[in-house]
Each structure stands twice: as C-alpha cells, then as structure tokens.
Amino acid sequence: MLSFTFPVAGEPLPVLMPQHSEDLEAFRRWVAAKARARERIAVDTEGKGLRVANGEPGYVRVVQFGNANGAWNVPIEYGAPFLAATRWALDTLPLLVGHNWPSFDAIALHKTTGLAYEDLCSKTIDTWLLANLVDPRKPEEGGIGTGLKALSARYVDPHAPDTQEGLHAVFRKLKVGHTIKNQTGWAAVPVEHPTYQSYAGGDVILTSRLLPKLMARLSALNIPQMLQDYEHELAYICGAMTIPGLLLDRPYTERLSAHLGDEAAKWSAVCARYGVEKIGSPKQIAEVLTDPTGFNEHIPERTNNGAIQVNKKVLHRLADLNPDTGEPRNSGRTPNPLAAALIKAKRAAKWKAGYADHFLEDADASDRVHPNIRTLEARTGRMSVTNPAAQTLPAGDWMIRRCLMAEEEHRIISVDFDSVELNVLAALADVRNMKGAIARGESLHDTTARLVFGDGFTKPQRKVAKAGNFLKVYGGGIDKLEEQTGAPREILETFFSQFNRAYPEVKRYGETLINEAYALKADRGGNLAVRTATGRVLPLDRDRMYAGTNYAVQSTARDCLGRALVNMREAGLLPYLRLAVHDEVIASAPEREAKDVGREIAKHMNFDLFGVPITASPEVGGRTWGSLYMTDSHGRLIPELAVEQDSFYASNPQVAYAAA
DNA sequence: GTTGTCACG
C-alpha cells in the first residue's frame, strides 16, 4: 500500500493507493462499510488524456473513491484484480457523487468496466450540474466558474491546491508534455508519482466537500429539487447519445478534405499574386485592399477596436456578390478580384481544417464520432457540443454534413420545432396578437408584416418583419436591423413603432422581468436575476438588463427541448436519438421504422406552453445527415443529387423522386 | 492570451 496526503484547510488528509492485490482487501472493506452506511462516495477517474468517448481500451489509469476525509486511488492499469475491485465498488456503492459525471467519467467507466451507463448515472449527483444551477456564469462574466478548482476555492478552501495545474507542473518537470490536449503528459507520468497520487485523491476529497455546500446554496436560492433531478436526467440522456455518436463516412471525408485543400491552395495562390500572403491575416488583407497605389478600396466598416473590418460581408460587397447566396449582385460596381478569391480561399481553408479534418481526427477506430454534449454550458442553460462542434456545421450546403451518417441500413431523422423562440415569447409575455395568429395557424412573420405595414405588405417589408421578429427576441435596436436588412430608415422606424403597438406586451414583459429582478435581489444574495418557469435562476448583467427577455425566452425554449427529450426517453426512444441542436433533434432509425420513429419523436415535441402550441415536424432523410440539405430553394429534395450522393437514395431512387 | 473571423440556433 502506498500512502500519500492531500491538504485541505491545512490538514493533511490520507490518500491510499493499493499496490498489491492483497492491498485491495482493505479497500473492499472500506467500500463495504460505506455501502452499508449508504454514504455518498465521490468518484473520479484519471486517464491518458485522449478523448474519453472514443472508448480507447486502457484509457482509464486510476479510479479514485473518497469522502470528505480521505481517498483511495485504485490503479486499474495494474491489471485485472484492480479493475475487478473497481467494478465491484462502483456496483456496490449505492450513492455516488462526481464532477462532470454523465458527460465524462460515467462514459469512461462504462467503457472500462462494462457496467451499465444508466446504472452509473442513476445513483450519482453531479456537482458540475449543481454548480451551474447555482450560477451559470463563467468567471469572465462575473461567475465563479464550474471547474473543481474555482468551486473548491470558493466553497471549500481558498488555499486548496490547483490539482490540474499541479499535474501540469509534474508534466513539465518530467518533460512529458505541456498541455491538457497533449495526451503524452497524462499517459507518461508514473502512476505512483506522489503529486499525481495526491492530486488525484484531492479531486474526490474536494468533490465530497463541495456537494453539501452547493446543496445549501441551491436551497437558499429556492432551486426546485425537480429542476435538479431533470438536469441529471437530461445529462444522462445526452451522454447516452454520445456513446453511439454518428458514423463518419471516412472515404468521402478524405476525398472532401483533399478537394477542399486543392481549392484553398488554388485560391490562396491567386490572393498571393495580389499581395496577400496569409489569407488568415485581416491586417494584411485590409492593407492590400485599401492601398492607395493598388486597389484603393474605401472600407468604412470598423471592428470594435477600430481596425478596418474585412469580414465576409465587406468582402462580398467588394466582390459584388450576395452574401447569402454567393450569386453576383450586378449592382454596377466593378467586382474586386482579390475579394472574390479571398472568399473562396478562406471558406475552403476553414471547411477543411474546421470540419473535414476535425471529423477525421475525432473519429474512433470504428469511424464513429462522439460529440461531447454539455447540457448546461450557456448562461441560459443552452447546451453546447464539441469534438466535433456538431451544432455549428454549415447549414446552407450539404457537403460537410454529408460526412456524418446514420447506422447501416438506417435513415437519418431530423425533427425541428417551428419558430420555437417566437412562440415561447408569445407564451411568456402573453402577447395577444401573437397568440391569436398562432391559434389561427398564421406565420408570425406574415402577422408582424400585416400588423406593421398593413394588409398589402410587400416582399421587402415581410423581410424586415421577419428579421425584426428575431431581432426583437434578442433585444436589438434600429441600427442592427438596418445592418441586417439594409432597409431604408423610414421603413425601420415604422417597424419599431408599429411593432410596439401591435405587441405591447413584449415591452411590458421586459419591464416586468427587470422589476422582479430588483424586487427579488435580496433573496438572491444581492444578485439581479430572472427566474424562469422551471425555477432556473439566470443572473443579469447590471448594464444589460434588457437581455432578461432574451434569457427567459432562450432558456425556456431550451427547456422545451429538454422536456421533450426526457419524455422521449420515457417512451423508449432514447436508442434512436443522436443529437440535440437547440430546436432540433437528430435521430437514426432502421429504414422500415424511420417514418414512425420520426412521428413518435415529433409527438413529444408538440405540446402546450401557457396556452401557446409548441409544434414540431419530422423530416426523414437518407443515410447521411447531408441528404437533409440536398434541397432546392423551396426546400424540396433534389433527387438526382440525393441518388448520386446518398447510399439510401442510390438504392431507393423511387423514394428520392417521390419526395421531389 | 487576445483579436478577428466565421460557422450554427
């Protein structure tokens, strides 16, 4: 038995590492006693630094078990008896606590021990989720942060060692790597290293001590138990989606990467001929475009820091192209050839590095990508997805999404809420004219256009109304609407005055939220916040109080999706689910069942929210995610393209032609 | 680490 300590509040607490199989007897006795006492035990894992969901065999090196007074570090890399003892302990202990448990450790331990992911999650409280419910803000937004270090410093011991940074220091000393991303560091430190052992044990000791503190905060903030349970359930569901992930069409992705590389090289060479050596350097681009002896372009746009802005919008103007479609605008301006080449070069380079190559790196040995879903990442509670960032794949083109596929003999399904944020706004703010329109089945963009511009509204006016509807949900003003629509000032002014007249409840709702925030701030430790219907507390920034409406709307829309996912799980649909993208659920189902599964998923996304119907409709594609984007300007499938690009439609061309 | 850019809802 190796023996180490970890200091908390000046006291060295014991950290024990069984070294021989005989040592495991003492560990088992400790576990048995804790199980009998039904004590909640903290569990954490140390791995090799690879992405855990890829399920690399031998990923987990050490599994730590502990409470407020000490820790056991079981080095499962020592072999079968250590793994067996760990599996038995995880199975035997009735109550666990972890930090980032469903999205990380539970997946790793499921893959390592074979224990059911569901069982590992159902008995575990996650301190990361609780910390987010206490305060969802990041440190740079004025929050505490949700890392174990920051939380421990705030709630447990301001002098608790920074275990992550401490381990990096070990790596540096051993010259085995410098960053978390560098797997060699985590894999190369000898498991018996005293700092490694001390800090590994420290993580479970701190997690144990953190739990009661967070629970006390949740209680003081009146965060409902039901919300806490729901967030744990949702985190489990999202972890369960991560485990199968999506299949990568590796040959296609490799071809795409090569093609995008050729494109980037070709257009970068054109840019270089005009004097832009680095297409990623805004400074260089601005210099060449505005050079009085060269292109001599006039660019009035400035960045926040006063630099000349050379973003996509500016480049499209200079190239005389429509930024939405990429088509020529024919405004009479001479298209700038450098701007046109930059647009092509930058897009190809970004799509290659950011999507195609990223997929190839992220995929595991079975060509699966496992997007990591964080269920409470945004300060409104919205989810984020990384590795790959599956929420931000290009939506205007099928090419990138074509890389990702449903299972063999499956079809991909997408179920989208219909303009959920606007409907949520109508529900929360009880907007009479919006509710009437929704009840009549009208499009809210048409309704706004009619109420603002009159019955005979024109197409450009509808465009302003639509952009304005979104803008109002965000709390935007006239300048932003002008930036977006380019509409004349007079039309914009009409929009703002008439919008408030048509939907007076929207402004009132924002004022109510602000008044409530001030009225309740004493109960919230002096913090201004919006409380949503689910009991979530969303802190407000003092100088951006107007954002309260958006926070309430965005957060409630997120909970519409979350609730729907929970109901889908109860209905047995979880095995089909793959991803959640804000207002959309992606699923994979056998070809024969796909339509039924789509309908079943949609059923759970249709419900009433404070008298407003929230609706969603299913779309069933072919084998690839991209097939859902192989559509014309009316949203109709392009059968020739689908048959050429998608294996399901290639085998079932009649389905493609019937859909069109 | 910061800035600018670009991808999404």
Added chain:
DNA sequence: ACGTACGTGACAACT
C-alpha cells in the same frame, strides 16, 4: 433619461 441583438465553438494570426 435613454437605449443597447442573444447564446455558443473553433481556428489563424498576432502580441
């Protein structure tokens, strides 16, 4: 007093 577009992830270049 008044009005303010919201929320993310990722990469290249530069400091």
